[in-house]
Structure formats: C-alpha cells, structure tokens
Amino acid sequence: MSLPIHPDAQEGRPSHSKADFISGQDVRWCPGCGDYSILGAMQQTLAKFDLPTEKYVFISGIGCSSRFPYYMKTYGMHSIHGRAPAIASGLRTVRDDLSIWVITGDGDGLSIGGNHILHVLRRNLDVNIVLVNNQIYGLTKGQYSPTSPVGQMTRSSPAGSIDYPVNPLCVAIASEATFIARTFDQDPRHMGEIFARAMKHKGTSFIEVLQNCIVFNDKAHQSVVGRENRDERMIYLKHGQPLLWGKEGKKKAVRLKGLHPEAVDYDPAREKEYLVHDETDPLPHTAYFLTQLLPPEFPVPFGVFRCIERPTYDELLNRQIDEAKNKEGEGNLKDLIYGNDTWTVK
Amino acid sequence: MTPPSGAKTVVPSITVRFAGDSGDGMQLAGDQLTDTAAVMGNDFATLPEYPAEIRAPAGTLPGVSSFQVQFSENIIFTPGDSADVLVAMNPAALKVTLKRLRKGGLIILNEDAFTAQDLARAAWTSNPLLDGTLKDWQLLKVPLTTLTRNALKDSPLTSSEKDRCKNFFALGMTFWLYDRTPDHTIEWIREKFGPKPEIARANVEALKAGYNYADVAESLPSPVAVRPAKLPPGPYRKITGNDALAIGLVTAAQLAKKTLFYGSYPITPASTILEFLSRQKHFGVKTFQAEDEIAAVGSAIGASFGGALAATGTSGPGLCLKSEGLNLAVMTELPLVVVDVQRAGPSTGMPTKTEQTDLLQALFGRNGESPVVVIAPKTPSDCFDAAVEACRIAVEHMTPVLLLSDAYLASSHEPWRLPDIEKLRPIQAQHPSGQPGKQFFPYARDPQTLVRPWALPGTLGLEHRIGGLSKTESGGVSYDPDNHEKMIRLRAEKVARVADRIPLMEVRGPTSGKLLVLGWGSSYGATYQAVTELTEAGKKVSQAHLTYLNPFPKNLEDVLKSFNIILVPEMNSGHLLMLLRNRFPGKNFVGYNRVRGIPIFVAEMKEEILRYL
Known part of the structure; x- marks a missing residue:
C-alpha cells in the first residue's frame, strides 16, 4: 500500500530531514533573492511528512522561480513557458500515487500561461500550484508583468505601465479553485504552514507567494510586508475568527455595511457585528471580498482564503473508467478490432 | 428479395455518388451501399464529403452533403475519379456535384425538388432540366418525394417523417440498378430503428418501393453487375482511417501493457479520434480534452513522463501550436505520438478537405535542431499499422513520432483485412530501477540504439530533473559548447538509427x-x-x-x-x-x-x- 499523498497530519517523528530534499545542484538565484527562502521552506515542510522523496514531482515553466525543480531532490521537469499546469495535468491523470507541485510566476502563470491556470483550477485537478509573485519579469531583466502596478517604470515601460494589473487570487476564485492561499517570502514559518495545508488538500491548491526581486523590483511588497508596516498592513486569516489587526490595545475589525466593508475600532462588546473568516464557505463571495481588502484603509489578508471539498478531475475520470469496466467488462482487443460487422473472404 | 433476373451486363467497377442536403441522409445511403458491396464481396473505397457548415439553409449550395463509393471486382484504393451515377436530391446537389460525374453517366434526380423556388435557392439562373445543361448525361427524372409519400400512404408517420424516407427510396433504386440485394440494409434498418417500429417499417417500405419502381419503370437502363473481388482470404470489416488509427493506439497500449493517454483539442478532421477513444474507457484509456492545442501536447508529455503511452492528435493549424511542446519532448527524449490529420491550409484553409502540405512542417517546423521520426499511412486501414508502429518506435526509441494522416484517409472507408492479434509483437518499454548508492544518469544511452532510460517518478533512487535546457549526461544544466553539440548529434543519430529496424522499401x-x-x-x-x-x-x-x-x-x-x-x-x-x-x-x-x-x-x-x- 503506498503512502497517502494527502497526509492528514505530521504525526510522530518525521522520517526525513531537509537535507534529503536538497538536490545538490548549485542554486543560481541572485544573492538576496526571495526564492531562497521559498525553496528552504518547501524542503523543510516536505521533510515533515512521511512521503519519500521519489513520490514528489515538481514541474515548472520558465522564469527565475521555475528553476526551482533543479534544486529539489525529487522528480522534476523544467518545462516550457506557461505550460507547467498542462504537463502536471497529464501526469496527474495517469498517476494517483505522486504528490505533484507546479512552480510558476506572475509572468509564467498569469500571462503566457494564464489560460492553463484557469483550466487546471476549474477542473480541480489534484496538484499544488505555487505562484511566486514579484510583479516583474526577472529572468528577461526587468520588464513589467501582469501584476505590476499601473505607473510602474520598467525597462519596457519607461513612461510607466498603463496595464491594469491582475490579482492572482481573483483569477483563482473566478476559476472556482478549491484551495486558495497567500503567503510571503519573509515568513518561512507561515509559508511552511500554508505548504503543509496545500499538501493536505485534495484538489487544486493555489498559493500566491509575494516574493521580493532584489535586482529588478526591490521592495515591491515592502509597504505591506515590511516589518514596520505589518501591524497595520497585514492580517493573518484564521478560520472561525474575526478579522482583527493593529497593535494591541488599538485593534481594528471589519464590519459589513451592505456589500461594503468598513474598518472599525475593535470593541469586545460588539464582536457579533464583525466579519468572521469562514474558509469553508462553498460560495466564493467572501473569499473574493477578502481579495479586495487593500491598504490604506484595510490590511492585506494572508493565509487560507478558501478551502472547500469537491471531487477532483482525476477522481472523476478514474470513477468513469471503473464504471465502464464494470458495465462493459475489461476491454477485449479482438472485440474492438473486429467490431460488430465483419465478413469473411474465403 | 431476389435480384433482377435475366441477362446482365457485368462491369469491373461502378462508382456511385449520392448528393443532397445535409439532412437528406446521404451519408447513410452511401454507407448502406458500401456495406452491401462488402457483403457481396467487392473491394471498395469511399469519399464522404460533408459541408463545413453544420446546417446551412436547406437547398443551398453550402449545405450539400455527398458520399461517393466505388465498388469493384479489382483491388482498388480510390473512390473513383468520377461517378458513373449521381443521385441528386435537389438542384443544389446537382449543381455542386455535376462536375464529379463522368460524361455520359446517369443522373437520377428528385424531380419534385426542382420548383422555381428550389432552383433559385441553388442559384440556377435557368432550369437545367430544360435548358440543355444536362445534354451530355443520361437523365432520369424521378418524383422521389411523391413516390415515397405514395408508398407510405398507410403509414401513421407525419408527412415530414415520410419525406425523410426518400433516401431509402433512392437507395432501393440503386440496389436494383447495380444488382445488389437490399436484404442487408433491411436487416440493418430493423436493428437500427428497432425501438421505433413505425419508422423502421416506413424505411423498409420506401427501400422496397424504390427497388420495385426501378424494376418496372421502363425508363431505367438495364441492371449492371459487379463481380466479387479476389481479396486475400480472411476476416474483414469496413473501416475509416480515423477509426483504424484510434484502434491502433488502443492496441499499441495493450501491446506495451500501458495506459493509453490521449490529450487533444477538438479540430476537424481529427476530432473523431478523440471521440472514439473517449468511448474506450473499459480499456482504461484516458482521454483529456485540453483547453487548447498547447495544453493537449503538454498533457501528453506529462503523461509520458509518468509512464503512460501518450499521444496527442490534431490537424495542421494545431500542429503549429504544438511545435514548442514537441520540442520539449525532443529535448527531454520522452516517447510521444503526435497525430496530424492533414487538411487544406494555410491558416484555416479548407478544414474538411485533404492535403499533404504538413510534411515540411512535421520535419522542420520547430526552433533549433529538432529531429523527430515521421511516418505516414497510405490507406484508411493502414492507419492501424501506422499507429501501432508510431507507438512502438516512440516507446522503444524514446522519441516523439509524428504520424501524418490526412482528411481523405480520416473519413474514407475501405475493407480492412483484420490482423491476427496473436501475431502482433509486444512493445518493449524499459523502466530502470534504482541501485543504492549509484548515481543515476538520465541521459546515459544504450550503445546500440542511443536510447536513454525511461525512469519513472516514484522509482526509489532515480530522482532526476529533465527539461528544456541543454543538459549533460548526468542531467545537469550545461552551457558547455561541446556538450551542446554532442547532445544535438546524439539525438539526431538516435533518430537516424531507427532506420536499423524499419522494413526495407519494396x-x-x-x-x-x-x-x-x-x-x-x-x-x-x-x-x-x-x-x-x-x-x-x-x-x-x-x-x-x-x-x-x-x-x-x-x-x-x-x-x-x-x-x-x-x-x-x-x-x-x-x-x-x-x-x-x-x-x-x-x-x-x-x-x-x-x-x-x-x-x-x-x-x-x-x-x-x-x-x-
């Protein structure tokens, strides 16, 4: 019996160490690149599960973050630009015994590969997607990406980008993804928690990791994730808990006024009025609503936005195959070749 | 029913074309004439021609659907250059297909469908029945609609349902003219329309009425017979190229003891392969209707990496989109079968029409040095052998194989002498297992064939990364000029050495x-x-x-x-x-x-x- 690829919990003594997941190939990201901590958090997290290294496959597209598979001592494919979800889909369809991870970026996953992201999510194919978002094309040396803010001056937008950016989590919600989360490169502990949650989730897990490109877009996320800003600009979502942020004694909460959120000073007596996070809500409205919370009035939410259960594509396909075999019997080649209408020439 | 008696002229072969509206049942009539030719021992080949439009307005030129079949006492591989007889259900059908009828051939047309309005709809400026347009042919005007209605006057069907039976009336006439027995079709109708006995009865009545009409009408030429062909002995069935190709893929998967994965995006004229395979779930076949051509080839590469027998299918425009994916398969040296059912291009071209214009694209339409194996079937039934062979080469030589079929092969029928399943050779997939403490080289090669090992994810100790970047034998990324050139030459030589195993040309x-x-x-x-x-x-x-x-x-x-x-x-x-x-x-x-x-x-x-x- 093979080990479950969606272990419920990390029980007892882990049978692996982080080193077991290090391929030994020289890591060639720029010094100070946020990808180092993402890689480390991944290796650290997977080591906590019993699943052995040969049961993991990392598939990436093209871009800085897409070098990721080379550094994991697992199976991997560094494929072509934007297509990792398609390759992962084929692999998952024929192999239900592997833990499959897609590593992509804002350009790879939302620009050239945008179509595949939409479809892998709507099919609820059982793979984990890590989208590393640094709001810039790094590998091609600094052009604006589909997540770059309007006005950003880059090598290909010297007068400022006039593209309205896309919010990766909105794409995921519109595609009815069953697991949606956001984390960031400077919090390895939180990244680890989110990766472990994705591992546990059956269906497509979509994780946006805000990452810092130190060379071409340094401090792009600083106004949110900088240590000095975190209290006011970040909120860690907790299932079943009200959305609270701010310094102790000066906490704030979200209250809904019709369809509009308002930030109010926290008052324990009025707790019932506050928005409580429910990641299991089968409707996508609340998750979408959370993606629209933006500074300066609101903090940016981090954590699990949505986690619901729905049969996966691979599960449904295997079920149809079992049903066909039960109904028609195991395929017989002679029956197929001969068909219903043969004749004999003597 | 008994065939017409008396002395008959015997000819080596006959070509019949049925033409009408897409709703007139012309493909069905053609199919039945073909099946009967099969039962009577003739060799045959067909050419179904559908309009690209799904249902163009009735009676118009773009809505014409036709079916040509040649049956013969000789071994033949074409549906006939031109028809000996044209059955035209309306003026549009006549106009579109007249040039495909040989001079002096017979036109049987539905006289009831030649009103001024019908003629206008088909853009005839004057009536071809009167103006001499048809002087070079024998003309047989038959009030098909009226005769069919008369034959069915006791049937409880509605008049539009009765009118839909007129293809069988016309088919019945054809059966008489060419000394065919209608029994096979009668049996087929009863089986096909079993749950609707009134429809079955009406179709049989129309068929018999057409046959008897031909027997008594004095205006008809005397019947002509075609003797059985001397086909090699054995069991046969009628098959189209796309069906044969799909059966070949399933067969290859069984021979390789593998799951067949087929990732594809609907495209004319390849879609029927996807449809056929989606019905083979009891063989464990996994079809994946991808979001686009790129995802279709990508999914197949992923499935191949996972150890399945992976194929993707498309036509010319789709092959353009797959070229980057194909190159990834070249670089990662994974087995992959890419089926291109060629159609008339460039761009959208004529999607339902045939061409062989993708050969150079198949060989060279990618960036970099990108050799792939290319094979092409020659007849509809040969698509079976070509599919098995494509899979065999892909798996045993760890290379993408392009299979170039075409729109004509895809939908044309011929008799297929069925293979002896016991004699089909197994396809040998080699999956290494890991050895403790030993480094794995994903690009180490078999000295004879230069084939690299197909190590599957999940195998203990063989963890490795492949991808589009240049690699060394150990799988490490490399920008070394000599290594790059060495790998290019090795991949080319690996494909060239496939020649060591393929049959010599006869x-x-x-x-x-x-x-x-x-x-x-x-x-x-x-x-x-x-x-x-x-x-x-x-x-x-x-x-x-x-x-x-x-x-x-x-x-x-x-x-x-x-x-x-x-x-x-x-x-x-x-x-x-x-x-x-x-x-x-x-x-x-x-x-x-x-x-x-x-x-x-x-x-x-x-x-x-x-x-x-």
Whole structure:
C-alpha cells in the first residue's frame, strides 16, 4: 500500500530531514533573492511528512522561480513557458500515487500561461500550484508583468505601465479553485504552514507567494510586508475568527455595511457585528471580498482564503473508467478490432 | 428479395455518388451501399464529403452533403475519379456535384425538388432540366418525394417523417440498378430503428418501393453487375482511417501493457479520434480534452513522463501550436505520438478537405535542431499499422513520432483485412530501477540504439530533473559548447538509427527501368491504380511508397539507382520532392503536384506517367 499523498497530519517523528530534499545542484538565484527562502521552506515542510522523496514531482515553466525543480531532490521537469499546469495535468491523470507541485510566476502563470491556470483550477485537478509573485519579469531583466502596478517604470515601460494589473487570487476564485492561499517570502514559518495545508488538500491548491526581486523590483511588497508596516498592513486569516489587526490595545475589525466593508475600532462588546473568516464557505463571495481588502484603509489578508471539498478531475475520470469496466467488462482487443460487422473472404 | 433476373451486363467497377442536403441522409445511403458491396464481396473505397457548415439553409449550395463509393471486382484504393451515377436530391446537389460525374453517366434526380423556388435557392439562373445543361448525361427524372409519400400512404408517420424516407427510396433504386440485394440494409434498418417500429417499417417500405419502381419503370437502363473481388482470404470489416488509427493506439497500449493517454483539442478532421477513444474507457484509456492545442501536447508529455503511452492528435493549424511542446519532448527524449490529420491550409484553409502540405512542417517546423521520426499511412486501414508502429518506435526509441494522416484517409472507408492479434509483437518499454548508492544518469544511452532510460517518478533512487535546457549526461544544466553539440548529434543519430529496424522499401513491378513512381501517404491509391492499369496495358512502370519519411528506409538509395526518372506525386507543391533532391543530388526527380483539397485522380496520374514513358 503506498503512502497517502494527502497526509492528514505530521504525526510522530518525521522520517526525513531537509537535507534529503536538497538536490545538490548549485542554486543560481541572485544573492538576496526571495526564492531562497521559498525553496528552504518547501524542503523543510516536505521533510515533515512521511512521503519519500521519489513520490514528489515538481514541474515548472520558465522564469527565475521555475528553476526551482533543479534544486529539489525529487522528480522534476523544467518545462516550457506557461505550460507547467498542462504537463502536471497529464501526469496527474495517469498517476494517483505522486504528490505533484507546479512552480510558476506572475509572468509564467498569469500571462503566457494564464489560460492553463484557469483550466487546471476549474477542473480541480489534484496538484499544488505555487505562484511566486514579484510583479516583474526577472529572468528577461526587468520588464513589467501582469501584476505590476499601473505607473510602474520598467525597462519596457519607461513612461510607466498603463496595464491594469491582475490579482492572482481573483483569477483563482473566478476559476472556482478549491484551495486558495497567500503567503510571503519573509515568513518561512507561515509559508511552511500554508505548504503543509496545500499538501493536505485534495484538489487544486493555489498559493500566491509575494516574493521580493532584489535586482529588478526591490521592495515591491515592502509597504505591506515590511516589518514596520505589518501591524497595520497585514492580517493573518484564521478560520472561525474575526478579522482583527493593529497593535494591541488599538485593534481594528471589519464590519459589513451592505456589500461594503468598513474598518472599525475593535470593541469586545460588539464582536457579533464583525466579519468572521469562514474558509469553508462553498460560495466564493467572501473569499473574493477578502481579495479586495487593500491598504490604506484595510490590511492585506494572508493565509487560507478558501478551502472547500469537491471531487477532483482525476477522481472523476478514474470513477468513469471503473464504471465502464464494470458495465462493459475489461476491454477485449479482438472485440474492438473486429467490431460488430465483419465478413469473411474465403 | 431476389435480384433482377435475366441477362446482365457485368462491369469491373461502378462508382456511385449520392448528393443532397445535409439532412437528406446521404451519408447513410452511401454507407448502406458500401456495406452491401462488402457483403457481396467487392473491394471498395469511399469519399464522404460533408459541408463545413453544420446546417446551412436547406437547398443551398453550402449545405450539400455527398458520399461517393466505388465498388469493384479489382483491388482498388480510390473512390473513383468520377461517378458513373449521381443521385441528386435537389438542384443544389446537382449543381455542386455535376462536375464529379463522368460524361455520359446517369443522373437520377428528385424531380419534385426542382420548383422555381428550389432552383433559385441553388442559384440556377435557368432550369437545367430544360435548358440543355444536362445534354451530355443520361437523365432520369424521378418524383422521389411523391413516390415515397405514395408508398407510405398507410403509414401513421407525419408527412415530414415520410419525406425523410426518400433516401431509402433512392437507395432501393440503386440496389436494383447495380444488382445488389437490399436484404442487408433491411436487416440493418430493423436493428437500427428497432425501438421505433413505425419508422423502421416506413424505411423498409420506401427501400422496397424504390427497388420495385426501378424494376418496372421502363425508363431505367438495364441492371449492371459487379463481380466479387479476389481479396486475400480472411476476416474483414469496413473501416475509416480515423477509426483504424484510434484502434491502433488502443492496441499499441495493450501491446506495451500501458495506459493509453490521449490529450487533444477538438479540430476537424481529427476530432473523431478523440471521440472514439473517449468511448474506450473499459480499456482504461484516458482521454483529456485540453483547453487548447498547447495544453493537449503538454498533457501528453506529462503523461509520458509518468509512464503512460501518450499521444496527442490534431490537424495542421494545431500542429503549429504544438511545435514548442514537441520540442520539449525532443529535448527531454520522452516517447510521444503526435497525430496530424492533414487538411487544406494555410491558416484555416479548407478544414474538411485533404492535403499533404504538413510534411515540411512535421520535419522542420520547430526552433533549433529538432529531429523527430515521421511516418505516414497510405490507406484508411493502414492507419492501424501506422499507429501501432508510431507507438512502438516512440516507446522503444524514446522519441516523439509524428504520424501524418490526412482528411481523405480520416473519413474514407475501405475493407480492412483484420490482423491476427496473436501475431502482433509486444512493445518493449524499459523502466530502470534504482541501485543504492549509484548515481543515476538520465541521459546515459544504450550503445546500440542511443536510447536513454525511461525512469519513472516514484522509482526509489532515480530522482532526476529533465527539461528544456541543454543538459549533460548526468542531467545537469550545461552551457558547455561541446556538450551542446554532442547532445544535438546524439539525438539526431538516435533518430537516424531507427532506420536499423524499419522494413526495407519494396518495389511493385520491375525493380529497374525507366520510371519509378515514388509517393507517400494517401497518394498511394491513385498511383496504385494508375500503375496497375498501365501495366495491364503493357507499359513498363514501377511503384514504390514511403511509409517512413524520417528516417528513410535504408535501401532507398539502391532502389532509386535502378531507375532513370523518379516521379513523385504529392498533394502539395513538392515537399518530398525537395527532400529527395537534396538527399540524392544528381538523380532525376520530377514532381506531380496538385493542391486542390481533393485526392489525385487516377486518370491524371496515368496521363502524367505516360508523359515520361
């Protein structure tokens, strides 16, 4: 019996160490690149599960973050630009015994590969997607990406980008993804928690990791994730808990006024009025609503936005195959070749 | 029912074309005439022609659907250059297909459908029945609608339901004219419409009424018979190229003891392969209708990495989109079968029409040095063998294989002599297992074949990363110039060595002489027939045919050496011709190139051959 690829919990003594997941190939990201901590958090997290290294496959597209598979001592494919979800889909369809991870970026996953992201999510194919978002094309040396803010001056937008950016989590919600989360490169502990949650989730897990490109877009996320800003600009979502942020004694909460959120000073007596996070809500409205919370009035939410259960594509396909075999019997080649209408020439 | 009695004229072969609105049941009538030809022991070939529009307005030119079938006492591979008889259900059908009827042939037309309004809808400016347009043909005007209604006057069906039976009336007439028994079709109708006995009864009545009408109507020519063909003995079924190809893929998966994965995006004329395979779930076949052509090839690469027998199918425009994915399979050296059912291009071209214009794209349409194996079936049933062979080469040589079928092969029917399943050779997939403490080299090669190991994810100790970047033997990324060039040469040599295992090319007719006709793909049929007829007429001409376009069979040069002129017929502007001239400079190659969206005719092929004799 093979080990479950969606272990419920990390029980007892882990049978692996982080080193077991290090391929030994020289890591060639720029010094100070946020990808180092993402890689480390991944290796650290997977080591906590019993699943052995040969049961993991990392598939990436093209871009800085897409070098990721080379550094994991697992199976991997560094494929072509934007297509990792398609390759992962084929692999998952024929192999239900592997833990499959897609590593992509804002350009790879939302620009050239945008179509595949939409479809892998709507099919609820059982793979984990890590989208590393640094709001810039790094590998091609600094052009604006589909997540770059309007006005950003880059090598290909010297007068400022006039593209309205896309919010990766909105794409995921519109595609009815069953697991949606956001984390960031400077919090390895939180990244680890989110990766472990994705591992546990059956269906497509979509994780946006805000990452810092130190060379071409340094401090792009600083106004949110900088240590000095975190209290006011970040909120860690907790299932079943009200959305609270701010310094102790000066906490704030979200209250809904019709369809509009308002930030109010926290008052324990009025707790019932506050928005409580429910990641299991089968409707996508609340998750979408959370993606629209933006500074300066609101903090940016981090954590699990949505986690619901729905049969996966691979599960449904295997079920149809079992049903066909039960109904028609195991395929017989002679029956197929001969068909219903043969004749004999003597 | 008994066939017409009395002395009959016997002819070697007959070509019939049914033409009508897409709702008139012309494909069905053609199918039934074909099935009956099969039962009566003839060889046959068909050419179904559908409009690209789903349901164009009734009675208009774009809505014409037709079906041509040739049945013969000889071995044939073409549906006939032109029809001996045309059954035209309306003025539009007559207008669109008249040029496909030989001069002096018979037109049976539905007189009831030639009102002024019908003529206007089909853009006839004057009535062709009266203005002499049809003077070169025998004309048989039959009030098909009226006669069918009369025959069914006691049926409880509505009048529009009754009118839909007129294809069977026309079919019944055809059966009488060509000395066919309607019994097979009667049986088929009863089975097909079993749950609707009134419809079944009406169709049988219409069929019989048409047959009897032909028997008593004095205006009809006397019946003509075609004797059974001397086909090699064995079990047969009727098959189209796409069905044969799909069955071939399933068969190959069984021979390789693997799951068949087929990732595809709907595209004419390849979609029926996806549809066929989606019904083979009891074989464990996994079809994946991808979001686009790129995802289709990507998913197949992923499935191949996972150890499945992976294929993707498309037509020319889709192959353009798959070229990047195909290159990833070249670089990662994974087994992959890419089916291209060629259609008339460029761009959208004529999606339902046939061409052989993707050969150079298949060979060279990618960035970088990107050799792949290319093979092409020559007849509909040969698509089975080509599919099995494509899978065998892909798996045993760890390479993408491009299979070039075409729109004509895809939907055309022929008798398929069924293979002896026991005699099909297993396909050998080699999956290494890990050895403790030993480093794994994903690009270490078999010294004979240069094939790399197909190590599957999940195998203990063989964790490795592959991808599009240049790699060393150990799988490490490398920008070393010498390594890059070495790997390019190794991949090319690996594909070239496939020639060590493919069969030598055979020559039909004399093995040396003045003229060899050398084709590939579906031009086989017209060449076969032309060469056969000219040989019977005492001419000296030989035929050879390339199933393997890359690599070429090893004896190709030897074969070519023995002929003065090599005529290369293609439904393109000279793709194979260009390859041959480049490969064998100094040889006298001449092309016969037609790019009309229809198969090459036998008559023009004969004429072309005679020019060089």
